[in-house]
């Protein structure tokens with residue numbers, strides 16, 4: 009994927025010069041040191057291999073540019089933050105593809121979870137599974153107050169199992185008992201429930217998600233970077249190391265699990281159900 013620059017928005021000078029790739033729009037504001045990163049993979053921002061790759065490239069570009077200290081993750085697609093991992097990447101393919109895909113999923117989580125940037129999820133749509141995982145890697149989560157915008161790790165509803173590092177990320181956020189129940193039941197929480205269980209930090213009216221994220225960002229950026237980054241690392245490194253130490257084994261586990269006929273069947277059925285839903 010190539011990083012493309014687009015024209016600055018009117019009257020905003022260089023600091024609003026946007027860049028990004030086909031599926032990840034980046035709206036940087038050098039003056040504030042904050043960039044807004046928008047997923048743009050219609051219709052539901054499913055995390056395809058291309059989107060994962062472009063996401064990693066854009067994140068790395070922002071992390072390497074010392075102008076930026078904070079990134080707000082949000083969606084350019086209406087009603088959906090992200091539908092999670094792209095199911096078409098996990099069924100009907102071959103083991104080599106599953107391995108390549110899973111490596112990219114690991115890579116994105118590793119980079120987000122230990123990022124030195126302040127990451128705030130401005131969740132402006134449905135946020136199941138992999139979309140929920142991305143929001144969990146952030147330092148703070150704001151969810152639009154819309155009963156259609158459910159959030160949670162619902163993998164068991166598809167007949168699959170969230171890997172241990174998805175589980176660890178959820179446990180680090182809402183605790184062990186709440187995670188145990190949420191993961192086994194594949195719970196998708198309403199905004200008020202998500203707030204109550206601690207899955208999100210704030211629920212605000214839909215048209216205030218981005219402005220709220222910007223004001224929360226200002227609060228986080230008022231903390232000296234180095235102290236905040238060392239503290240974040242202290243909180244999260246043990247969790248990250250658990251995957252780093254066994255990345256290849258994790259890939260092999262995923263490939264053998266997802267390749268099972270029974271799993272392939274349930275994924276196909278689930279995709280069919282999604283398509284019938286519209287019929």
Ligand SMILES: CC/C=C/CC(=O)SCCNC(=O)CCNC(=O)[C@H](O)C(C)(C)COP(=O)(O)OP(=O)(O)OC[C@H]1O[C@@H](n2cnc3c(N)ncnc32)[C@H](O)[C@@H]1OP(=O)(O)O
Pocket residue numbers: 051052054087088090091092093094095096134136137138139162163166168169170171279282283285286
């Ligand atoms: C061990 C592996 C761990 C996995 C973690 C994962 O992330 S697995 C993925 C789990 N994701 C889900 O369960 C979410 C499924 N999608 C939905 O619930 C709805 O699509 C959603 C996000 C609520 C949006 O609903 P809406 O009514 O707006 O869209 P619709 O369902 O009609 O979908 C539009 C088209 O997108 C296709 N699609 C939806 N989700 C995915 C997906 N995750 N991967 C691939 N494709 C997806 C859907 O089939 C529709 O396709 P179309 O050809 O237009 O009919």
